Amino acid sequence: MATRTQARESVIGLLYAYDLGNEGIAKFVDEILEDKKIRNQQKEFALKIFNGTVDNLESIDKEIISHLTQRTLEDIGSVEKSILRLAVYEILFEDLPKAIIINEAIELSKRLASDGAPKFVNGLLDKIIKA
Template identity: 80%
Template sequence: MATRTQARESVIGLLYAYDLGNEGIAKFVDEILEEKKIRNKQKEFALELFNGVVENIEAIDEELISHLTQGGINDTGSVEKSILRLAIFEIMFKGLDKAIVINEAIELAKKLASDSAPKFINGLLDKVSKKA
């Protein structure tokens, strides 16, 4: 059975594709999650996260942009942006434990993003969590 971490990792992949202009990815979410063996409760969780981020992307990006100190959102890598969007959604809209969300985002960044991403993501999400 898939874990929540694996569900989040799949959501980041979907958000990455979405960010690169593949808005049609939403039509294939079920198949992609099934392919990655994300099923049952974890599938519901992943769908809730993906759909929630997409539905609230303007508010999430507004929050993200307000905490960027150097460069804009377009200067942020797509993987990093996807991780941040997911974590900001979980903090702002799901009310999940901020420390757990931040830790999960950092671990996913270590696995999926650039070497400097974990520190960047930690700093930005820390600011978001203090405001939320």
């Protein structure tokens, strides 16, 4: 059975594709999750956080932008941006412990993103929860 971490990793891939201009990816979410063996409760969780992130993208991006000091949203790599968008969605709209959300985002950025991403993700999310 898939874990929530695996569900989040799949959602980051979906958000990455969405960010690169593949808005039609939303039509294939069920199939993609099934291919990655994300099923049952974890599939419901993945669908909820993917759809929630896409539906609230404007307010999520505004939150991220308001805490950037030396970069613009366009300067952030697509993988890092996808990780941040998912984490900010969870911080703003889900009832989960903030420490767990941030830890998951850091671990996912270690695995999926550039070398400097974990520090950047941690710093930005820390600013957001303290605001």
